[in-house]
Amino acid sequence: MAELRYDPFTKDWVMIASHRQNRPQMPKDWCPFCPGSGKVPDHFDVYKYDNDFPALSQNPPVPDDVETSLFKTRPAYGKCEVILYSPEHTVTLPELSVDHIKKLVDLWTERYLAMKEDKNIKYVFIFENRGDVVGVTMPHPHGQIYGYSYIPKKLELELNASKEHLEETGNCLFCDVLKNEYEANKRIIIENDDFVAFLPFFSAYPYGMYVASKAHKQSLDQFTESEKVNLADILKKVSGTLDSLFDYNFPYMMCMHQAPVNGEDTSEYSHFHIEFYPPMRSADKQKFNASSETGAWAHCNPTAPEEKAEELRQAYKKFMSKGE
Numbered sequence: 001m002a003e004l005r006y007d008p009f010t011k012d013w014v015m016i017a018s019h020r021q022n023r024p025q026m027p028k029d030w031c032p033f034c035p036g037s038g039k040v041p042d043h044f045d046v047y048k049y050d051n052d053f054p055a056l057s058q059n060p061p062v063p064d065d066v067e068t069s070l071f072k073t074r075p076a077y078g079k080c081e082v083i084l085y086s087p088e089h090t091v092t093l094p095e096l097s098v099d100h101i102k103k104l105v106d107l108w109t110e111r112y113l114a115m116k117e118d119k120n121i122k123y124v125f126i127f128e129n130r131g132d133v134v135g136v137t138m139p140h141p142h143g144q145i146y147g148y149s150y151i152p153k154k155l156e157l158e159l160n161a162s163k164e165h166l167e168e169t170g171n172c173l174f175c176d177v178l179k180n181e182y183e184a185n186k187r188i189i190i191e192n193d194d195f196v197a198f199l200p201f202f203s204a205y206p207y208g209m210y211v212a213s214k215a216h217k218q219s220l221d222q223f224t225e226s227e228k229v230n231l232a233d234i235l236k237k238v239s240g241t242l243d244s245l246f247d248y249n250f251p252y253m254m255c256m257h258q259a260p261v262n263g264e265d266t267s268e269y270s271h272f273h274i275e276f277y278p279p280m281r282s283a284d285k286q287k288f289n290a291s292s293e294t295g296a297w298a299h300c301n302p303t304a305p306e307e308k309a310e311e312l313r314q315a316y317k318k319f320m321s322k323g324e
Contacts, residue, residue, distance in 0.1 A: 002055065003063035004149075006072040012153035015076060017055040033140040035087050045100060046107045047084040049142075054080035056146060058118065079115055079147035083107060083126075089140050092249055093128075094240030094319070101232035108256075109220040109228070111145055116261040121147040123155060123260045131251025133279050133286060143254070151260050158257065162269040172216055174271030177201075187309040190237050190316055194223075194230040197238050199309040204299035206281045206308050207245065209238055212273040218259035219272060237319065238276065241312055244319040246283035253277040 001018040032039040033049065040047055056078025063073035085104055086096060093101070108126055115124045128143035129136050151159070165173035181187055181198050189209060190197040197211045211234055217223065223231065242250035255277070259270040281287040281302055292298045 001064060002057070002061055002076040004074040004076050006074070008070065010153055013074065013150050015055045017076065031089055031138070031140050033082075033084050033138065033142060034089050040084065040087075044084070044087055046086070046103045048107060048111055049082040049084055051080035051082050051144070054078075056080050056148070074149070077120055077149040079118070079121065079145070081111060081145045083111070083143045083145060085141035085143065091141055092239070092243070093130075093141065094236050094243055096236065098229065098232045098236055101236055102229050105220065105228045105232050108145075109223075112220050112258070115145065115147040118147065119262050120149050121261060122263055123148045123151045124258065125152075125155075126256040126258075128252075128254040130254070131249065131279075133251040134253055136251075151263075155257065155260075159260070159266060159270060162271070163266070166269040172269055172271055174212065174273060175216055178212060178214070186306045189241065189309060189312045190234060192230045192233055194227045195234040197234055197241075199305045199312060201305060203305045203308075204293075204301050205277050205279075206287060206301060206303040207242060207250075207276075207278045207312065209242075209276045209312065210273055211235065211238055211276075213271065217272050218267055218270045220258065222272075235274075237316065240319040241316040242276070242278060244315040244322075245311070248283075250278055251280065253279075 001016055003016050004013045005016055006013055031037060032052075034040070035042045035044070040049060056076050058077065058079060060075040060077050063075060067073045083104070085091075085093065086100070096104075112124050112126070115121050125146045125148065126143065127146075162173040165171065165176070169176070177200070178196065181196075181201065184201070187199045187201065188196060189199060191214075194214055195211055196214055197209050199208065200210055211231075213223075213227075215227075220228075239252075242252060253276070255275045257270075257273050257275065259266050259272075279286055279288075287302070292300060
């Protein structure tokens, strides 16, 4: 079964993908993403791999006959891709060179534009899940790209709030957030000429850094070559900073927010940024999204962002000192 089902309470679509339960367990001594597996080229730096068990497809099956006047279904239309960061099975993002990560940024850009060509796709979501804590079963370094036929609710809420702020103030909401963060000068962690990493004033996660474009741009394809290099640079530093907090590969969810595609022009109020959601609140304690967070969307951060920002700045110095 693969279909979309509409939740009338949240006005959002849920992907029903029961076929993914049949994914096989990979042998311990074999990885489909490694050269020599027969599934990928023998030589590559970064590589796009079509998901073997996609939740969304461009040739989706007809939904089951379960629709009523209230319960709505739609075909699970879209695209699911895996993006391989490296042919090396155990390498991590901060261990890659900036030049190598730039190739990853270029591939992300290429795939964003390719998915955008499908007029039925409305949002291209680039993300990475890292670590056992967030359910990763494949250790080979990789991320994913989902092309949705709708704009998921969280992204829709963000865009609506940004549009309202523009109408009320004439300003981009994210540009104003950056202005306030710079004025406070308490939660900025890392920056280069084109990007800034900070722990937001409203962070729901103790170490939940955002990476934002300093310029008001909406998507990867708008960046110059030097901006793409600086995006690669700051991604290496942010992931390395997280790893340096407690000297192990820190788990996280990395989510890229760009302008929607094939719909309303959002260029005045959408702003490119990447949100990190690390599920740890200390070296050995996980921050669970329990009843309040999951059932009510009422998030609780058990730490002060200003204190954690200083901890992250020290971890950044530690990471940078390793290369000296």
